[in-house]
Amino acid sequence: VLALYATRETLNRNPFDPSKEGMLKNFAKTFAFEPTPDQRKCFEDVENDMVWRSRPMDRLICGDVGFGKTEVAMRALFRAVVNGRQAALLAPTGVLAAQHYKNIIKRVGEDTEYNFNIALLRGGMGKNTKKGRELRAAIAAGDVDIVVGTHALLSNGMQFHDLGLLTIDEEQRFGVNQKERLKLICNCVDVLTLSATPIPRTLQMSLSGIRDTSTIRSPPPMRKPTISYVQEFDEGVIRDAIERELARGGQCYYVVPRISQLEEASAMLTRIFPKLRVIQAHGRMARGAAEENVAAFAEGNFDVLLATTVIENGVDIPRVNTIVIQNAQAFGMSTLYQLRGRVGRSDLQAFAYFFHKNDFITEQSAQRLQAMADLHELGSGFDVANRDLEIRGAGSLLGTEQSGMAARVGFDLYMRMLKKSMRQLRGLDLPVVPRTNVLLPGGEGSIEWVADDDDAETSGSSSYLIPDSYIEDAKERSKEESLARLAESTQRLVEITNDWKKKHGAIPAKLQNNLKALHLHTCLRQLGIDVVGLDRSTGDCILRSPGLRPRHWAMICSQLPKGAPPKGLDVVFPARFSFSEDDTEITGGKRIDLKELLSNPKYSDDDEEWDALDEEEVEAMKEISSAVNIKKLSEIEINNYPRFIVKKLGKSVKKGTRVDALLKVLLPPSKVVFQKQQRDKEKAKVAAELREKRELIAKQKKEQEKLSSRRMGYQY
DSSP states (O other), X not given: OHHHHHHHHHOOOOOOOGGGXXXXXXXXXXXXXXXXXXXXXXXXXXXXXXXXXSXXXXXXXXXXXXXXXXXXXXXXXXXXXXXXXXXXXXXXXXXHHHHHHHHHHHHHSTTSSSOOOEEEEOTTOOTTSHHHHHHHHHHHHTOXXXXXXXXXXXXXXXXXXXXXXXXXXXXXXXXXXHHHHHHHHTTTSEEEEEESSOXXXXXXXXXXXXXXXXXXXXXXXXXXXXXXXXXXXXXXXXXXXXXXXXXXXXXXXXXXXXXXXXXXXXXXXXXXXXXXXXXXXXXXXXXXXXXXXXXXXXXXXXXXXXXXXXXXXXXXXXXXXXXXXXXXXXXXXXXXXXXXXXXXOSSSOOEEEEEEOGGGOOHHHHHHHHHHHHOOSTTOHHHHHHHHHHHHOOXXXXXXXXXXXXXXXXXXXXXXXXXHHHHHHHSOOOOOOSOOEEOOGGGTXXXXXXXXXXXXXXXXXXXXXXXXXXXXXXXXXXXXXXXXXXXXXXXXXXXXXXXXXXXXXXXXXXXHHHHHHHHHHHHHHHTTOOEEEXXXXXXXXXXXXXXXXXXXXXXXXXXXXXXXXXXXXXXXXXXHHHTSSSOEEEOTTSOOOHHHHHHOGGGOOOHHHHXXXXXXXXXXXXXXXXXXXXXXXXXXXXXXXXXXXXXXXXXXXXXXXXXXXXXXXXXXXXXXXXXXXXXHHHHXXXXXXXXXXXXXXXXXXXXXXXXXXHHHHHHO
């Protein structure tokens, strides 16, 4: 697992340009709704991944059906294209792909001010068809900005032109082989995955920190939870449900698990309601017929859409507020949840009926149906996925099983064992932040892009910018700016600047001064510091580090000269992290008893306390990406977080030299963190190579056995 984690950390690609974020802000104004708080958090997470990290994004957006995951994807696609890269959106069904295609064209297509070239690649457009060949050639040549497609995007002959982002919608609908193909396409490409109910393996990778996750739990305004009924099949209840919906001028979905059951269901509906207008949609209809039928139903020409699971994703008709699911015991948890999500997309009360046959119910299907009855509140998609994880088990993180393993020891114990062993193996697991908000007076030490008032979309300034006169080639200049802006250590930053001197001569004085801010940000990110500001009353500089724990600081100090923290750098841990009544303050320059700090039970995170701390850590880490929106230190309850303090920086240190003063105390501990992380990466690299060798030996052994059994067969 750690090898997998470390391999991901070592991948690199050119990050997206912060100066283009002004264009994204203008594009955001075209969104017809007010984003929910969780949506805003997702926008920030994705921006941090794409713009402020050099490793490719691999983020799961887990949000309920109709909660606005698509808008998160839309903004990411826009960012990729305005940065001159191609983007792709992969959907599991033609119905969903067609809906995404229409929505994207409405927002950024040829009839808008953005004039992006959007293409739809779907079933029936193979490489042997004229249309398929032409479209593939246009994609490979870079004539298409955003390509939306189904599984056809994963075909072997598919060539992209500088692909920058792949968005996967409804990830749970893709199998292991398709995901293996995705890995080949996505090497060093940003990947954004959307799902209301991720499969157990994906969810477990997210929960264990191998994959980044953002959750949308806040519902859109006026949305009501769908009332769910789980019971044995009853024609009388079906009649009442459909009658009630039609009486209020609505429409209904009627879903069956098999195409062969459609005719029987159609005959039953006609018998109960002789004048009922019914239309069908399933996967074996002529090409495009299912989409056409769904469109005709959406226009209000029919009362009931009788369908299989083709309507599970991407059908958004607010007028439909009743769904009847026959033989519900035959569906998986995620499918049941997605189907229920087809209704309740307006301010009217929606109803979902799950009918089952008692003769065919297994233990697992009973648990699934019970979960649908229990978890009916808005935003319960993540809880449904968690319940699915408990029922089916977690699957193999490294193999191809998508569910199963955790059942052996029980899910809670399994997750706890995995997290704890990862923490012990990684040693110094201080979370590195992607971006720090420096709020010193006069913008001192900040590297944020500051847009010009007269042309906020395209012009502005920042301390990471290299003067045009120093590096004339725009492409090379942009690349070097990104390298310096996201350097992983001060040592690496020195190497980059030495390369500049060799290639372009002496560094101009202004740029030399700006480089101090970049060195400062490298140290801040390494120490998990997400916001820096001055306390107006005391003049102290406060540096918040939400993920810092006593064990981290003890480990860092043990590697420093004399085993003491740097003089002038104090650390404060809130009472809840040291399990005492008062905050714990460790004064800089004074030798501390490291043994006491590491072995004292009050500082440990063992046994029962471990779970409480783990929850606390999860909550604290949610704060990190939101720090960029803080305008003043007084906006946050700083006393609730672990923090570094540099006393009297605002009063006793001259303006213009504060960055130097901070660097003096932060450089030693940040170097320790970086060196420890490098050692961990080396260990993980060796582990990854060892694993590959073992896999190769096992594969060769399997082939030898196959060959031997064939020979034996021929012999007899």
